[in-house]
Amino acid sequence: GNSVTQMEGPVTLSEEAFLTINCTYTATGYPSLFWYVQYPGEGLQLLLKATKADDKGSNKGFEATYRKETTSFHLEKGSVQVSDSAVYFCALSNNAGNMLTFGGGTRLMVKP
């Protein structure tokens, strides 16, 4: 079956530091990959996605590249801000089911 594994948090960084949140997956076929962000007390917001190998999703300074050879979709940002503090979820979807499989989430805390 499908599964998504994320690095456990919390990840604590100082403002303007470089961020990497690792995500690896197991899936049949060619899934689409997503990063969602959840701010405190809110639902999930789609941050970025990639639908095929070597695609790079990007949004708000965040990037992630679909690496089929390593089955990874690591999230990166060059310079984090306090407002980036949130929980980040990596997820995948197989077209057949249209269902999302989520990783466990990684809490990011950015200190001024």
Place this chain on the structure above:
Amino acid sequence: GAVVSQHPSRVICKSGTSVKIECRSLDFQATTMFWYRQFPKKSLMLMATSNEGSKATYEQGVEKDKFLINHASLTLSTLTVTSAHPEDSSFYICSAQGGQETQYFGPGTRLLVL
């Protein structure tokens, strides 16, 4: 675009009562809606998938008679927690999907059963 709303955002109820949560896609037609439950500091657990005009498909371990789902139109799905008990207290999140793959999530509803 692609905005999904939920109502109410928070609800407190007494044990034994029923609570209805609405999920609306505001600017697109959602052929499929999903209901998730999220425990504190945990990931989302898919409860059920509903397609407009048909019965919901529940995930294993989710009681369909306790969590009633109705998807009567392309813009509205409801989740009713029947005879709620304190263990049903949780954060319930819906998502909606139109013709494309991406799911758009509502802001969530926090349910507290006393």
